[in-house]
Amino acid sequence: MAESRNIVIVTGIPGVGKTTVINTAVEQVKERSGEDVLVLNIGTEMFVVATKAGHVKDRDGLRKLPTSIQREVQREAGVVIAEKAKTAKVIVDTHTLIQTNNGFLIGLPEWVVTAINPKTVVLVEADSEKIASRRTGDETRTRDAQAVTDIQIHQEMCRAAAVSVGTITGATVRIIKNREGLVEEAASELADTLLE
Numbered sequence: 076m077a078e079s080r081n082i083v084i085v086t087g088i089p090g091v092g093k094t095t096v097i098n099t100a101v102e103q104v105k106e107r108s109g110e111d112v113l114v115l116n117i118g119t120e121m122f123v124v125a126t127k128a129g130h131v132k133d134r135d136g137l138r139k140l141p142t143s144i145q146r147e148v149q150r151e152a153g154v155v156i157a158e159k160a161k162t163a164k165v166i167v168d169t170h171t172l173i174q175t176n177n178g179f180l181i182g183l184p185e186w187v188v189t190a191i192n193p194k195t196v197v198l199v200e201a202d203s204e205k206i207a208s209r210r211t212g213d214e215t216r217t218r219d220a221q222a223v224t225d226i227q228i229h230q231e232m233c234r235a236a237a238v239s240v241g242t243i244t245g246a247t248v249r250i251i252k253n254r255e256g257l258v259e260e261a262a263s264e265l266a267d268t269l270l271e
């Protein structure tokens with residue numbers, strides 16, 4: 076277990092704007108305090124592990140793997156993250172629930188969050204309609220189409236998942252709204268959490 080709580084987990088459903096908000100918050104922290112924040116991504120670490128094992132060729136192929144393999148890959152990635160996160164101020168960019176062909180895979184199971192021991196779980200949320208349009212507008216990724224009502228249910232389930240992490244670890248749970256065109260505002264709240 077990491078011994079001090081210098082890790083903030085940032086989560087929220089695909090396309091809500093986690094990575095965008097994180098990048099801006101890291102700049103704001105640098106401006107406000109001169110500190111660097113290390114951003115780690117469980118999906119990226121999983122992709123590295125899965126590629127080495129020959130399971131996938133592209134990142135969006137991860138969630139299509141049999142769930143037993145996804146869990147195995149996730150376990151290895153969790154160990155890598157916990158190790159890397161031992162020293163600096165860290166953000167872990169991740170999903171709490173991953174839509175697979177067999178229901179939701181839990182992105183932050185007990186053994187991952189216990190290893191990470193976060194200070195805070197930040198849940199980024201936005202209007203479901205906006206998320207649908209952000210996904211369609213993002214040409215850098217191969218995103219799954221999802222009905223607006225399903226996006227809404229997925230967001231509600233993410234709240235439950237975020238609270239579960241708080242229950243297991245004692246981390247605080249902070250909801251940050253990523254309003255359309257107002258990334259700076261959401262990022263400023265995340266910077267407050269990092270600097271608390």
Ligand code: ATP
Nearest residue numbers: 089090091092093094095209213254255256257258
């Ligand atoms: P994933 O979980 O799949 O990695 P994500 O939550 O990290 O997704 P981003 O990649 O940060 O999401 O953002 C998705 C798209 O939404 C991007 O094209 C981004 O530019 C856009 N976007 C993010 N935040 C906002 C905002 N506040 N207003 C308008 N567009 C936004």
Ligand code: MG
Nearest residue numbers: 093094095168
């Ligand atoms: Mg992202």
